[in-house]
Amino acid sequence: MTPILEVRDIHTFIGQFHILEGVSVSVASGGITVLLGRNGAGKTTTLRSIMGLTPPTRGSIQFEGNPIQGKSTHAIAQMGIGYVPEHRAIFKGLTVRENLILAERKTGDYARKADFIFELFPDLKRLIELPGGNLSGGQQQMLAVARALVPDNRLLLIDEPSEGLAPVIIEQLIAAIQRLADQVSVLLVEQNFRVASKLAQSYVIIEEGHSRVNGAMNELVGDQSLIQRYLGVA
Numbered sequence: 304m305t306p307i308l309e310v311r312d313i314h315t316f317i318g319q320f321h322i323l324e325g326v327s328v329s330v331a332s333g334g335i336t337v338l339l340g341r342n343g344a345g346k347t348t349t350l351r352s353i354m355g356l357t358p359p360t361r362g363s364i365q366f367e368g369n370p371i372q373g374k375s376t377h378a379i380a381q382m383g384i385g386y387v388p389e390h391r392a393i394f395k396g397l398t399v400r401e402n403l404i405l406a407e408r409k410t411g412d413y414a415r416k417a418d419f420i421f422e423l424f425p426d427l428k429r430l431i432e433l434p435g436g437n438l439s440g441g442q443q444q445m446l447a448v449a450r451a452l453v454p455d456n457r458l459l460l461i462d463e464p465s466e467g468l469a470p471v472i473i474e475q476l477i478a479a480i481q482r483l484a485d486q487v488s489v490l491l492v493e494q495n496f497r498v499a500s501k502l503a504q505s506y507v508i509i510e511e512g513h514s515r516v517n518g519a520m521n522e523l524v525g526d527q528s529l530i531q532r533y534l535g536v537a
């Protein structure tokens with residue numbers, strides 16, 4: 304089956320720094336792929352390159368078979384890719400409802416998606432009239448993911464959703480991401496290896512701006528030497 308997203312050998316500069324020096328990533332339609340790698344490896348830059356925020360200078364990116372490299376971030380988002388950056392970018396002074404309405408691409412998106420969103424994140428329904436800034440870290444993360452579900456996105460890029468969250472909240476988030484993956488494909492960045500291995504069917508390891516290895520997650524889980532070498536976790 305053709306992948307929903309095919310990133311081939313992209314190179315990205317930030318200022319004069321050559322940050323990505325050959326990253327390839329394939330995301331299966333209907334699946335969750337995780338980008339793994341140590342701090343500073345280039346995972347966030349890969350997501351930002353896909354969104355055109357730090358546009359690649361070489362290589363190609365195809366979404367649903369159409370080239371997207373060189374397009375504006377706005378155009379890429381319009382095509383159906385949602386981006387949930389690190390650190391929960393929500394509007395803290397606006398209510399949960401207002402945050403969701405502002406995520407609409409077309410009028411009525413929120414109304415059509417509300418049932419699905421509240422099924423995934425029941426807390427958000429209860430907190431709907433509270434300012435985003437009054438939510439706990441976990442609830443803010445749920446709101447950040449929920450915002451990306453308001454428009455008809457077919458692919459979500461989610462950067463380190465579990466970072467800094469308590470284990471019980473992480474479990475809720477895992478369950479929600481598993482559920483939403485029935486509707487939308489996901490490219491995830493996740494430093495917590497246990498979370499990554501629960502969620503993803505496939506992985507790509509990035510090291511110093513290069514994608515080094517990829518394959519099925521269940522094979523990586525059994526390969527201690529690969530995990531040690533690239534991730535430094537037992």
Ligand SMILES: Nc1ncnc2c1ncn2[C@@H]1O[C@H](COP(=O)(O)OP(=O)(O)O)[C@@H](O)[C@H]1O
Pocket residue numbers: 317318320322340341342343344345346347348349
């Ligand atoms: N704005 C920037 N200016 C210079 N270097 C940057 C900038 N953003 C990221 N980098 C560098 O790019 C590399 C990759 O960063 P990043 O993609 O954030 O890594 P990761 O998400 O894997 O931790 C790091 O070495 C980082 O220092």
Ligand SMILES: [Mg+2]
Pocket residue numbers: 346347348389
């Ligand atoms: Mg990062």
